[in-house]
């Protein structure tokens with residue numbers, strides 16, 4: 001039977017199991033929107049900005065493991081998706097983004113609302129397509145879903161000219177065969193054996209787990225590895241939740257705002273086992289001072305991640321879950337170490353570091369410390385909430401003080417660091433998990449970047465909670481200015497922060513505020529009870545900084561701590 | 577170090593820009609690039625000359641392999657191979673040098689492919705050294721302009737990697 005391009009599009013989505021599409025209409029995409037009007041299988045979530053649509057699809061994808069789907073119009077609709085696509089690309093999140101395009105005969109003519117979105121999105125997509133002929137459409141859609149979700153996942157864009165959605169073709173659902181795309185899933189057996197031997201020989205090993213563990217569904221295998229070998233684990237920002245944060249062998253996060261003990265352990269280790277991570281500069285600090293005594297085993301599905309930044313002794317290209325399965329088997333059956341004996345001294349050392357400098361902050365009776373808000377959220381949710389974040393101090397405090405025990409409960413823009421990500425991402429996650437508590441931990445700056453999505457949340461009756469850590473500053477940037485730019489606060493004071501309670505109310509959501517530490521818990525409790533979208537405005541101490549901190553470009557054991565500052569403040573007071 | 581990398585790619589629109597974009601986006605340099613069809617019209621071949629330390633070259637090879645439209649990446653530098661480049665040189669010699677230009681062209685097994693009252697256009701094929709040499713020799717004769725094709729390379733039959 002002949003179908004129009006728009007009908008083929010709908011049929012393809014159905015076959016791919018798509019139930020939710022995030023989008024925004026416009027002229028050239030109307031053929032598809034017209035069909036969505038009375039379609040029962042696919043719900044379109046109308047956001048209030050295309051960037052919001054992409055982040056929402058991304059939050060949907062991160063929290064479910066399924067690809068997020070976006071549908072927008074040409075020109076400005078398409079260009080508005082770029083920040084969202086780049087965000088997903090940096091964090092390897094599977095998305096399929098459909099953009100309308102002017103009719104094929106007008107392409108290249110600077111037609112109304114024409115943008116070369118295939119060209120513009122090329123560097124931030126895993127792959128992209130211009131569907132020029134309706135006959136190719138179903139194959140392209142099928143390929144796009146395949147490419148987005150396999151290997152190292154990522155966003156794929158399909159540009160749909162208006163005439164292609166109108167013209168007709170026979171529907172086919174071809175098997176896909178991309179001869180030049182064959183991700184490696186099975187790790188090299190010999191390399192895995194080498195890795196097992198290194199693990200057996202090492203006295204001071206550390207595992208660094210990244211987002212790849214979550215993407216491959218390898219958390220269980222990671223836990224097995226830890227339980228067999230008694231090796232402590234540090235999780236990168238993207239890897240939080242890949243291993244239980246409350247486990248005795250968890251070291252928390254490494255790197256710039258990582259824990260003292262994670263960074264110490266890495267620097268002193270004789271073996272690093274890097275699993276599904278890519279040695280980002282926020283993790284390694286000064287590269288040639290990174291883990292100076294360690295041999296490195298690196299497991300990743302993307303060969304380009306291996307030996308990009310650090311030397312590697314045992315490279316293993318493959319899917320984390322499958323590689324760890326084999327590695328665990330080798331360790332259990334062939335090696336049979338007395339692991340506990342081997343690790344005793346090392347774990348004792350790590351415990352000493354944990355005691356020496358635990359992850360803490362100074363509580364205050366007078367002002368709300370932002371870390372206190374996060375602690376309370378953790379306590380009240382017992383760790384069983386989906387947490388998204390914006391970017392800045394709010395993000396780092398959430399990463400430091402909330403313990404993630406399960407994967408896919410933590411949604412944060414790691415690679416690109418996109419302010420405005422958290423709220424729409426929470427909306428996408430809430431749609432996928434209607435009965436879960438979903439909380440965006442936000443900054444007063446970031447929340448204003450996609451605050452219009454309040455409408456989306458309210459209209460779709462999504463009880464997303466937003467906890468704004470309101471410090472009246474672009475806090476993280478202000479922190480750098482305070483520490484490294486002589487307290488010259490150039491354009492980081494927000495001066496007028498809107499009344500977030502009133503904004504929430506204006507959109508039909510609920511607004512709550514806490515200005516004193518004693519109000520934090522009641523506000524949170526009330527918010528969690530309300531089955532509506534809630535903004536919580538926590539007026540926090542503006543000068544609070546994220547510690548520990550490794551200055552950019554320094555070795556990761558050169559950390560700044562809060563106490564120094566307290567001492568100098570005391571000294572200053574004494575002088576006065 | 578200098579590497580000559582040969583690629584087999586899907587003959588689709590946008591492929592060249594994906595490859596060029598990879599180099600520009602990651603700050604790798606392209607010294608020369610040439611593209612042509614293969615026996616299979618759906619596949620094109622590209623020869624890229626680039627340079628960098630071992631780590632960069634390893635990354636370039638891996639990044640190229642990762643591009644979905646790239647079917648095969650061969651680092652020719654690791655193989656016994658034949659390299660060729662062609663140059664067209666337009667010379668405007670003084671009257672007394674005209675014979676010398678013709679003589680040089682002949683020594684280099686070149687051909688005169690165009691001549692006018694004041695100029696000769698010489699076509700030379702060879703490896704890089706030969707091309708550089710003829711350019712050096714013709715310079716004092718008054719080169720007006722030249723055009724180089726960029727390198728193409730092909731592996732010698734029966735050679736193994738390494």
Ligand SMILES: Cc1ncc(C[n+]2csc(CCOP(=O)(O)OP(=O)(O)O)c2C)c(N)n1
Pocket residue numbers: 390391392393394395417418419420442443444445446447469471473474475476477
């Ligand atoms: C879109 C975007 N623009 C700029 C930045 C740079 N930046 C990083 S953190 C930050 C401040 C964020 O302020 P806020 O949301 O109030 O968070 P806080 O650090 O105060 O918790 C800025 C401007 C960014 N990450 N993203």
Ligand SMILES: [Mg+2]
Pocket residue numbers: 443444445469470471472473474475
């Ligand atoms: Mg702020």
